[in-house]
Amino acid sequence: MQHFTIATRESRLALWQANHVKALLEQQGHQVTLLGMTTLGDQILDRSLSKVGGKGLFVKELETALQDGKADLAVHSLKDVPMELPPGFELACVMEREDPRDAWVSPKYARLQDLPQGAVVGTSSLRRMALVRALRPDLKIEPLRGNLDTRLRKLDEGLYDGIVLAAAGLMRLGLAERIRTVFETTEMLPAAGQGALGIEICSGRDDVTQALSHLMDTKTWLVVSAERAVSRVMGGSCSMPLAAHAVFNGTVLEMRAAWGDPEGVQPLVHASDKATVTDTASAVRLGEEVARQLQARVQAAVRAAKTGD
Incomplete structure (x- = not known):
């Protein structure tokens, strides 16, 4: 039995993910605590990620906690993990993937195709912008930053006619009823690693790697390795x-x-x-x-x- 500390962002989804890993490690007999942290990516909400430093803004503080010995592992949504990790860090485990597809969420319209011309769709993902424009070039796309609950609140406040979110996050938080429809991958091709959880550690932590070996899903690892290689x-x-x-x-x-x-x-x-x-x-x-x-x-x-x- 060992004691591990998990570094995690403090959004509701990130905490769900960290607690999920915590419970699985505890089933093996380990003692596990969480270290909640606010990252720069969580703090900067008035600009798109592409303009302020990219996805690494969601992991940098967690990596510092690993490096300083304050935490032993960090749990990430794999699509938020940069394709190249800094020296001294490694992706030690990828868990079984949840649904990788994108979801359409709207209080009024069952499908993207049902929107009237000029309707407003919220997303700050350049990938989703490009794919939505390919499907409906007549729509207006507005930026939408913040954690999942913040995005849903902005939708409910009437700022958008509909928004596009990862289906996996909604399902993990018990919010599947908010999904009006799930886009088939022929319509909205997912981001590399979407729907999978990745666990990052400092290189050389064989004790952590061994503990995580029971959580590794080999099939998901191979799939996301190919996807991340493209990126x-x-x-x-x-x-x-x-x-x-x-x-x-x-x-x-x-x-x-x-x-x-x-x-x-x-x-x-x-x-x-x-x-x-x-x-x-x-x-x-x-x-x-x-x-x-x-x-x-x-x-x-x-x-x-x-x-x-």
Whole structure:
């Protein structure tokens, strides 16, 4: 039996995630406490993440707690974890994935397609902006920052006709009834790692790695390794409108990725491939190959836009 401290953000969803990991570790006989923290990403709500430093703003303070020995592990929504971790840190565990899809939430309209022309949709994700514009270029998209409860409150106050959120977060907090419809991945391709929980530790903490080995979901690890490889090659962050999603069909991993223009000027660019995947290396190779295809097609689209073709 060991004692572990989990560093976590203090939003209701982050605390649910940390308590979920806490309960699983306690089932193994470990003693676990939580260290709640407010990150810079939680504090800066008047600007988009792409303009103030990216997703790393949600993990930096937690990494400092790990580095200073105040915590042994940090629980993250994997889609918020930068593709490249700072030296001295590692992603030690990825847990079984919840539904990775995006959800449509609206008090009046059952589907995005039901919105009248010029209706207001809330999201600050460049990926979601690009995908919504591809589906409904006539809509007005307004920024929407804050934790899940804050976003729902702003919707209920009438600031938006509907908003797009991760289905997983709503389900984890028992708010599935707020979902009017879940977007199929053919409509809204998810972000890399969406719906999965990732656990970060300081490198060399073999004791923590061993304790977390029981929580690791190998299938999810391989899937998100491929997705994150796409983002890594593309330089993916919240400043890039990039989607990457993979699913297993037997031992074959089928991968799709998309790049879009948040302003809707250029059309969506897609790439896809599949391969037999049995380990991390083969998953990463697939993701890198899809990324190279996507890069080539994005460059071709940009050239075509410049020449007017």
